[in-house]
Amino acid sequence: MSVRRFTILNLLRKPRLIQVARALGLPAPKNAIRKTLVGILEKSRAFTTRDLLELLHCDELKAACDALGWQPNGANKAAFIARLTGDSSVLLRSNVVASLRSQGFAIRAGRIYIPEGIDKDRIRRLHECAMKHKRDRAKAILGRYESDLLGRIANGSELRVESIFPKLVEVTRGSDEELLFRYACLHWTIPVSSGYGRRLRFLIVDGNNNDRLIGVLGLGDPVFALQPRESWIGWNSATRSARLQNIVDAFVLGAAPPYSQLLCGKLVAMLAASNEVRVAFKKKYAGKETLISGKKMDGDIALLTTTSALGRSSVYNRITFRNATLYQSIGYTQGYGDFQFLNGLYDELSAFAHSHCEATAKNNSWGTGFRNRREVVKKSLKALGLSSELLCHGVRREVFVVPTATNSKSFLCGETDRLDHTDRPAEELWTHFRNRWLLPRAARDQRFRTFKREEYRLWAAVANNA
Numbered sequence: 001m002s003v004r005r006f007t008i009l010n011l012l013r014k015p016r017l018i019q020v021a022r023a024l025g026l027p028a029p030k031n032a033i034r035k036t037l038v039g040i041l042e043k044s045r046a047f048t049t050r051d052l053l054e055l056l057h058c059d060e061l062k063a064a065c066d067a068l069g070w071q072p073n074g075a076n077k078a079a080f081i082a083r084l085t086g087d088s089s090v091l092l093r094s095n096v097v098a099s100l101r102s103q104g105f106a107i108r109a110g111r112i113y114i115p116e117g118i119d120k121d122r123i124r125r126l127h128e129c130a131m132k133h134k135r136d137r138a139k140a141i142l143g144r145y146e147s148d149l150l151g152r153i154a155n156g157s158e159l160r161v162e163s164i165f166p167k168l169v170e171v172t173r174g175s176d177e178e179l180l181f182r183y184a185c186l187h188w189t190i191p192v193s194s195g196y197g198r199r200l201r202f203l204i205v206d207g208n209n210n211d212r213l214i215g216v217l218g219l220g221d222p223v224f225a226l227q228p229r230e231s232w233i234g235w236n237s238a239t240r241s242a243r244l245q246n247i248v249d250a251f252v253l254g255a256a257p258p259y260s261q262l263l264c265g266k267l268v269a270m271l272a273a274s275n276e277v278r279v280a281f282k283k284k285y286a287g288k289e290t291l292i293s294g295k296k297m298d299g300d301i302a303l304l305t306t307t308s309a310l311g312r313s314s315v316y317n318r319i320t321f322r323n324a325t326l327y328q329s330i331g332y333t334q335g336y337g338d339f340q341f342l343n344g345l346y347d348e349l350s351a352f353a354h355s356h357c358e359a360t361a362k363n364n365s366w367g368t369g370f371r372n373r374r375e376v377v378k379k380s381l382k383a384l385g386l387s388s389e390l391l392c393h394g395v396r397r398e399v400f401v402v403p404t405a406t407n408s409k410s411f412l413c414g415e416t417d418r419l420d421h422t423d424r425p426a427e428e429l430w431t432h433f434r435n436r437w438l439l440p441r442a443a444r445d446q447r448f449r450t451f452k453r454e455e456y457r458l459w460a461a462v463a464n465n466a
Helices: 002-009 014-023 034-043 049-055 058-068 077-085 089-103 120-126 128-150 176-185 227-233 237-246 264-272 275-285 345-356 373-383 408-412 426-444
Strands: 106-108 111-113 166-170 199-206 212-220 247-255 303-307 328-332 398-403
Touching: 002 034, 002 049, 002 058, 014 034, 014 049, 049 077, 058 077, 077 089, 089 106, 089 128, 089 345, 120 128, 128 176, 166 264, 166 275, 166 426, 176 199, 176 212, 199 264, 199 275, 212 264, 212 275, 227 328, 227 398, 227 408, 237 247, 237 408, 247 264, 264 275, 264 303, 264 426, 275 426, 345 373
Parallel strands: 247 303
Antiparallel strands: 106 111, 166 199, 199 212, 212 247, 303 398, 328 398
């Protein structure tokens, strides 16, 4: 370190040496000769070489690298410091801060902030980098199938609204339906999770219009802790552990155009609460053992949860069936998550965490790695000297619940072992949606007719005529 520090200091003129020494809290008399100042700074252990470098200007750092014959991996201050200290975390730390700012976040006192009164368009822009990265990664596999997949998207001009009839098609692994499911999810405004643990995925297709895609639905395990949910149910830690298996979360739910322009997002939401979906979930998971405890699951769904993508929801609000509200709003999330790191940064953070952080998987059944993506980000931020509060992105999402039974709360609280399920046949849900939303919307707004499936294309530089 002594030779490297001397080389760096020897590049500075006397006035600059005095400035640096005083900034580091060291004596620097004006009448001291330059050699004395270099010696004071070189030999002091009151600061690290990293502290010294942080005080230097970019051109001074570049001169130091040139003098040592070292080529940094970049031309900014962090790259020069990383090369001079041999600490690559300096560059990663700088990349994290720069990336958050480029996405539109402000950083103050170790936290990120979104503008006050932010609207939905601004929230969409906050997610743009993460969505672009997700699409870029998917292109290698899905890009080759895009033209075929577009054949499952309807042109607005060919859509016969009066004959629309939705069908639930369960998605199986490795199928053409899975390709279409993944492709549709790439068109969402925010990055779509792959779901956790148990998963049940559906395409909703139009049986009377050549099986064109109406929308997608994905159900998976819920997050372990969600304050609005716990408060609504009346849970304590014991009852939550016993009954969490009886909740599923809709990790993706929505419609594809031109059906989305006909409010079919509400249709997909209604079908998520149908008897058919509930029965399919039970058929798939009843009798299966949980990964950790080894206990057999009953496969019963007592409660469906979901959250809005962009703050207050316009899809779930006011959905009714048989004069009852289907989706009940129970509050908002606190605004924590990791989408702000999913623009390519996560790969760097993951590599860093595996080299510098200790994983804390608590059960051999989970494997020996990190428990989840959140843990990777949190631990790597700490190791980089950044606050874990950078996980608080500030976008609060509205939380909704759909009880599947008249006694869902008492069942989830352990007061009864039997669910009295509410009867919601898919066909009746569809009929209600058709009369309440679809036909009136189609009659007053014909803009869906102008949609062309080529507008759905993601990757082609020049779209072909449909």
